[in-house]
Amino acid sequence: MTQAVEPAEYDVVVIGAGPVGENVADRARAAGLSAAIVESELIGGECSYWACMPSKALLRPVVARADARRVPGLAGAVQGPLDTAAVLAHRDTYASHWKDDGQAAWLEGVGVDIHRGHGRLTGPKAVTVTAPDGTERRLTARHAVAVCTGSRAVVPDLPGIDGARPWTSREATSAKEVPRRLVVVGGGVVGVEMATVWGALGAEITMLVRGKGLLPRMEPFAGELVAEALTDAEADIRTGVSVTSVQRSAPDGPVTVALDNGEQIEADEILFATGRAPRTDDLGLETVGLEPGSWFTVDDSCQVEGVPWLYAVGDVNHRALLTHQGKYQARIAGAAIAARAQGVPNLETGRWGAHAATADHAAVPQVVFTDPEAASVGLTLAEAEQAGHRVRAVDYDLASVAGSGLYADGYRGRARMIVDLDREILLGVTFVGPGIGELLHSATVAVAGEVPLDRLWHAVPAYPTISEIWLRLLETYRDGGS
Structure with a gap:
């Protein structure tokens, strides 16, 4: 028999305690509203335990070794294999050993009540939380409920x-051992990053990509350069193929992967990096x-269409499935919830307003932490042309910039x-190139700030750094090159 506990009322109730939900609750509290957060798994969410943090902790030693091997005087000192145990231990530390005590303490420290269990909407501004022991508690929101439950990986049927x-x-970022042979299905961000990690740790990598190449949402040359590097690292990349079936005949045995061209591949593990779906199945x-x-x-304030008290923030609204964009949306939504609760008559919901997530449309940044790194913000050439803009693409070889040659011999970018x-x-x-991830924010500022090119000309890059690429791109544009 389900036991009910005393109901509770708050100004804001947040379902989902990942980085997005944490930020919505924090912004509500900062504005003087009371807030509760509901979480059925670990506080900190996908990013903290199975995505951003563990994946980047795994990638960092891989990329650092690759960079060091391209530096004269240092290359000879880093020719051995990576210390797999140390790499995995480093990953475990950044995943907080899959314990959420620190994150829970932070939320409690800012005055947010935590309700552990599965949260479901049970009517307007009402959330029922079923705790692990089966007890139920009804939470009521005076002003807003925010759904921040994120997304899950899709495995094809x-x-x-x-x-x-x-x-x-999840398994790819938390595995305790290196598989001898790993098949990666999908050529997007998760696919290329995990192929980079496990290949560097000793796995034989086969990538199966339905499309024409890797990183299809970026400029074509990004996927081409990353593919070249993975191929140099002995990954077998097969494009234009689809998986038709998989079979593991014994619990600890290999998996056989059948392809639509009639081939079969045997591997120890298979990773499906083939898309995401919203975690909205059992939310009432x-x-x-x-x-x-x-x-x-x-x-643009993340208010759900037709339900003015309900907000959907982060992956669940499908605007930009990136942690940093979700946190950005959370700051916008938190400010909008607070303003509406306080009766502010006219919210700033116009372009670049305080209550509008304009960057979701115009200036979404992303870094792919492969070797080489790939980073982008805003529109690709194809997207800009499809949107009807009159545009010009200006290209430059990063290897021709003085700072890149100092960064690494044989720099390609x-x-x-x-x-x-x-x-x-x-x-x-x-x-695209080694070490360019930290260069991206300058581009994000230029795109989001809509900085005129004649003003950008006066932003002088320090010499000799890779950021001198800005001068070279602007010179190429001024001189009529492409």
Whole structure:
């Protein structure tokens, strides 16, 4: 028999305690509102334990070794294999050993009440939390409920998939041993990053990509340069192929992967990095007139269409499935919730307003932490042309910049900026090359700030750094090159 406990009322109730939910609750508290957060797993969410933090902790020694091997006088000192045990231990530390005490203490420290269990909407502004012991508690929100439950990896419904025990991003970032042979299905960010990690730790990598190349959401040269590096590292990349079935005949045996071209591949593990779905299946959306299992449709303040007290923030609204964008949305949504609760008559919901997540449309940054790194913000050339802008792509070889040669011998990389010819501002920038991840924020400022090119000309890059690429791109544009 389910036991109910005393109900509680708050100004704001947040479902999901990942980075997005934490930020919504924190912004509500900072504005003087009371807030509660509901979480069924670990406080800190996917990013902290199975995505951003563990994956980047795994990638850092891989990339650092690759960089060191390209530096004269240092290369000979780093020729041995990586210390796998130390790399995995480093990963475990950054995943907090899959314990959330620190994150829980932070939330409690800012005055947010934590309710552990599964949260479901049970009507307007009402959330029922079922705790692990089966007890239920009804939470009521005076002003807003924010759904911040994120997304989950999608595993295709293939013959044999249930018994094959495939990896998703969770298993790939938390595995305790290096598989001898790993098949990676998918050529997006998760696929290339995990191929980079486990290949460097000794696994034989086979990548199976349905499309024409890697990183299809970036400029084509990004995927090409990353593919070259993975191939140099002895990964077998096969494009234009699909998996038709998988089979693992014994619990500890190999997995056999059948392809649509008739081939079969045998591996020890198979990772499906083939997309994400919203975690909205069992949230009680039907009780407020919404479709369970679907992405939310929201405005720029992350308010759900047709349900003014409900907000959907982060992955669940499908605007930009990136932790930093979700946290950005959380700051916007938190400010909007507080303003509406305080009766502010006119919210700043126009372009670049305090209550509008404009960057989701115009200036989303992303870094892919492979070797080489790939980083982009804003629109690609194809996206800009499809949107009807009159644009020009300006390209430059990053290896020709003085700072890149000092960074590494044999540096390979490329940069592109997309110029709006009518307004003479940047719509997008892409960098590919070692060490360019930290260069991306300068591009993000230029795109989000809509900095005129004649003003950007006066932002002088320090010599000799890789950031001199800005001068070279602007010179190329001024001189009529492409």
